[in-house]
Amino acid sequence: MADSAQAQKLVYLVTGGCGFLGEHVVRMLLQREPRLRELRIFDLQLGPWLEELKTGPVQVIAIKGDVTQAHEVIAAVAGAHVVIHAAGLVDVFGRASPETIHKVNVQGTQNVIEACVQTGTQFLVYTSSMEVVGPNVKGHPFYRGNEDTPYEAVHRHPYPHSKALAEQLVLEANGRKVCGGLPLVTCALRPTGIYGEGHQIMRDIYYQGLRLGGRLFRAIPTSVEHGRVYVGNVAWMHVLVARELEQRAALMGGQVYFCYDKSPYKSYEDFNMEFLGPCGLRLVGTRPLLPYWLLMLLAVLNALLQWLLRPLVLYAPLLNPYTLAVANTTFTVSTNKAQRHFGYEPLFSWEDSRTRTIRWVQAMDGSAQ
Ligand SMILES: NC(=O)C1=CN([C@@H]2O[C@H](COP(=O)(O)OP(=O)(O)OC[C@H]3O[C@@H](n4cnc5c(N)ncnc54)[C@H](O)[C@@H]3O)[C@@H](O)[C@H]2O)C=CC1
């Protein structure tokens, strides 16, 4: 892919290209992949911001489609050199049924793999998640772990279960012959909790704080560290992997990489305060205001209410037994595998990532709570 005869010749497809991460991947590709000729953006819902991209030198094609529909995926993949599969149903709040989560995340990924095989597309990058590893249901800490750290991955929740199955499909597909006889080269990126411009949960927590008079109440001990990574760096990793996959197929094919950068290790709440603090919110308490057992009771009550109200209304608060367990379990990564395998260095420093995220929160409409 690297020779000059191929300058501006490549066709990329980004599934989920209108989501939080997908939009950053799309913009990053347009800025940092000079060999791009055509960029296809495939999503259930297309964003209006795509229009502004259509005036540049790269042909940007927006495709409204559903990864669960095999024929739509085949049509989108045909003729693409690289597929970045970031589409997924990210739901840990009980909004979607387990069946729907499975259909989108697992069957959708299978459809993408089969489309690559059928149409002769050779390079597939899958956006996996730290959640395929953990935290597990037993609350075991994963402290500064890397891709080889032993950990008992046990999934009971539909989202991590689906991501783990999908990742496995992608990795097992590495080496399959695609139409034309060449081998499929795949790999999976595992972001930890992504933050940055466009992060819906950060937006929800910000508005929650405004509704509570500028206060948030500490629920998680400061000692519980949670891995976080800036969205721009996750996008950059996707662009680099996609670029290097052909030249380094033997090394990178079938591999997994955690997404990491220089964001500090902190608790989920303390980390959020790095951005919400400068925007006027205060985290009340140096220790959790409620004991864990009481929080868990509230979380279980929320789950019960969700179940009871489901025929009438969707009740999906941030607090449920699963989100509490994840937030309350240390999960941090420390690795340099991406640097060793394909020369990844974070594009955005921590200071830059922080400033960009703060500016985004500050630009939010405080009255739109
Ligand atoms: N947000 C996070 O902290 C993390 C996210 N991830 C993964 O990154 C990927 C992107 O996640 P986010 O950008 O956060 O989520 P998002 O919900 O903002 O983006 C997902 C996109 O996929 C699209 N999509 C959903 N179902 C689809 C379908 N059936 N067909 C086509 N498109 C469909 C959605 O419309 C959306 O635009 C997901 O695969 C997720 O599992 C991994 C680790 C952490």
Ligand SMILES: C[C@H](CCCC(C)(C)O)[C@H]1CC[C@H]2[C@@H]3[C@H](O)CC4=CC(=O)CC[C@]4(C)[C@H]3CC[C@]12C
């Ligand atoms: C919503 C949680 C924070 C609320 C805590 C409470 C209820 C005590 O106030 C979030 C804590 C950890 C988050 C998850 C984590 O970052 C890992 C993820 C990876 C993904 O692939 C998808 C998102 C998520 C599951 C993320 C979701 C929100 C948290 C559970």
